[in-house]
Amino acid sequence: MKLVTAVIKPFKLDDVKQALHDIGIAGMTVSEVQGHGRQRGHTEVYRGAEYVVDFVPKVRMEVVVDDGDVTRVLDAIVAAAATGQIGDGKVWTTDVGDLVRIRTGERGPDAL
Amino acid sequence: MQIDAGDTAWVLGSAALVLFMTPGLALFYGGMVRSNNVLSMMVQNLATIAVVSVVWVVAAYSLAFGPDAGGGFIGTLHFAGFAHPEAPVPGLHLTVPPLAFAAFQMMFAVITAALLTGTGADRMRFAGFLAFAAVWTLVVYAPIAHWVFSPGGWLAHRGVLDFAGGNVVEIDSGASALALAWVLGPRRGWPRDAMAPHSLPLTVVGAGILWFGWFGFNAGSALAANGLAAQAFVGTQLAACAGLLGWVVVEKLRTGHATTLGAASGAVAGLVAITPACGFVNSLAAIVIGLAGGVVAVLAVGIKYRVRYDDSLDVVGVHGAGGVVGTLLVGVFATQHVNSAIGSRGLFSGGGLDLLGEQALAVVVTIAWAFVMTWLVAQVVQRTVGLRVSESVEVEGLDTAVHAESAYDFGNVRAGRIGA
Numbered sequence: 001m002k003l004v005t006a007v008i009k010p011f012k013l014d015d016v017k018q019a020l021h022d023i024g025i026a027g028m029t030v031s032e033v034q035g036h037g038r039q040r041g042h043t044e045v046y047r048g049a050e051y052v053v054d055f056v057p058k059v060r061m062e063v064v065v066d067d068g069d070v071t072r073v074l075d076a077i078v079a080a081a082a083t084g085q086i087g088d089g090k091v092w093t094t095d096v097g098d099l100v101r102i103r104t105g106e107r108g109p110d111a112l
Numbered sequence: 113m114q115i116d117a118g119d120t121a122w123v124l125g126s127a128a129l130v131l132f133m134t135p136g137l138a139l140f141y142g143g144m145v146r147s148n149n150v151l152s153m154m155v156q157n158l159a160t161i162a163v164v165s166v167v168w169v170v171a172a173y174s175l176a177f178g179p180d181a182g183g184g185f186i187g188t189l190h191f192a193g194f195a196h197p198e199a200p201v202p203g204l205h206l207t208v209p210p211l212a213f214a215a216f217q218m219m220f221a222v223i224t225a226a227l228l229t230g231t232g233a234d235r236m237r238f239a240g241f242l243a244f245a246a247v248w249t250l251v252v253y254a255p256i257a258h259w260v261f262s263p264g265g266w267l268a269h270r271g272v273l274d275f276a277g278g279n280v281v282e283i284d285s286g287a288s289a290l291a292l293a294w295v296l297g298p299r300r301g302w303p304r305d306a307m308a309p310h311s312l313p314l315t316v317v318g319a320g321i322l323w324f325g326w327f328g329f330n331a332g333s334a335l336a337a338n339g340l341a342a343q344a345f346v347g348t349q350l351a352a353c354a355g356l357l358g359w360v361v362v363e364k365l366r367t368g369h370a371t372t373l374g375a376a377s378g379a380v381a382g383l384v385a386i387t388p389a390c391g392f393v394n395s396l397a398a399i400v401i402g403l404a405g406g407v408v409a410v411l412a413v414g415i416k417y418r419v420r421y422d423d424s425l426d427v428v429g430v431h432g433a434g435g436v437v438g439t440l441l442v443g444v445f446a447t448q449h450v451n452s453a454i455g456s457r458g459l460f461s462g463g464g465l466d467l468l469g470e471q472a473l474a475v476v477v478t479i480a481w482a483f484v485m486t487w488l489v490a491q492v493v494q495r496t497v498g499l500r501v502s503e504s505v506e507v508e509g510l511d512t513a514v515h516a517e518s519a520y521d522f523g524n525v526r527a528g529r530i531g532a
Contacts, residue, residue, distance in 0.1 A: 051308055
């Protein structure tokens with residue numbers, strides 16, 4: 001099993017969610033984060049005091065998937081999240097050791 | 113004089129409007145501080161209402177408006193504890209009950225002290241500030257109020273004109289803020305660390321409440337429901353608008369952006385500037401005065417970075433500078449066409465430089481007294497109750513460290529249980 005993590009533009013979340021539902025991936029966890037890669041931030045001004053704000057609001061989406069689904073999931077996320085403009089984000093995978101469905105106690109791939 | 117129902121209703125209503133300005137100030141300031149200090153700012157304002165109101169009744173009202181003790185410097189304690197509530201203020205022939213006047217003036221003392229919470233944002237001790245506010249009301253606010261607002265006061269005798277508190281409230285708080293900022297010292301990390309407002313929506317709501325309440329502050333100072341109150345009302349509105357536009361245009365030219373905080377601050381600066389003038393100048397003059405207030409204030413708030421004092425929420429730059437502008441412009445624009453009761457006229461009404469000279473004297477004297485006495489009071493409080501929190505408390509934030517509260521928990525993630 002793999003944990004797929006994507007950091008994307010917030011307004012793209014709905015498209016990504018829909019794209020994953022369309023290929024049969026039902027669940028995910030979403031958090032609001034701040035981040036930047038090569039995208040520059042912006043300047044804010046308060047009573048003449050200038051603040052350079054490097055970070056940009058992003059959404060982090062995480063979903064645990066079966067090894068065999070990884071390629072389809074990555075393709076779906078990239079297609080749905082891309083705008084072609086700087087700041088589209090990144091998606092990556094990490095290995096998952098154990099997985100348990102809390103309500104039923106199912107373990108492993110049965111918990112997906 | 114006979115008690116007039118309309119006048120009394122207006123003055124009582126105005127007193128409530130002015131009181132509302134202090135919770136409004138809590139929102140205005142609260143939005144401008146960081147989220148771990150918003151509650152401390154708000155409770156300091158609320159508690160200032162409580163402390164100053166009591167001090168007012170116990171002694172400050174009498175010191176300000178009681179029979180003059182000699183020389184026009186201070187009142188006696190004849191009215192201490194609101195004794196003789198049916199007795200009028202010597203020299204004031206009002207058509208409202210003296211108690212209504214005393215209540216109205218109470219709210220002025222409250223908000224003037226509350227303004228100083230903005231100078232010490234993020235680092236002032238709670239008990240220390242309340243002790244400071246109590247003593248300050250007695251030795252700084254009450255004397256200046258006596259000099260200017262009481263018919264027995266020496267500046268009033270000289271013909272100084274201050275309709276609603278350009279000297280008594282605005283310059284007073286501005287000069288006091290400078291002394292307080294100096295004694296307190298800057299916030300840890302100022303000016304390099306980011307200390308941006310955490311919630312400008314709160315600030316804008318607060319500015320709206322201040323604007324609304326200011327009609328009571330200014331038009332209520334006519335102490336009657338009449339044409340003078342109407343002129344003060346109109347002038348107040350126009351000055352707020354001109355101040356807003358002035359600030360926003362200047363900041364757009366200087367920084368390239370017109371900001372929400374600038375619009376809110378500009379409106380306040382305009383209101384500050386018209387405060388001494390609204391009962392003496394006509395509508396067009398009010399626009400000029402408000403515009404001057406906004407433009408001077410937007411430039412004045414930058415001074416603290418060059419002179420290096422941390423007047424955190426710009427009491428000096430907005431209230432001090434705006435108050436000076438308005439008080440001096442009274443000497444230019446005051447006219448008997450607006451207020452037939454005034455003895456002198458401004459420069460543009462053929463009065464020459466006399467009134468302007470008296471206004472300038474009032475500015476200098478108010479700044480001097482407020483600055484020196486505030487410095488003294490702050491020094492005493494610092495050495496007794498304590499004025500500033502410790503470094504670790506300041507780093508953690510006053511809300512949790514001092515008040516054991518946090519302002520926001522949108523995710524319902526605050527852990528812990530009752531009685532743990």
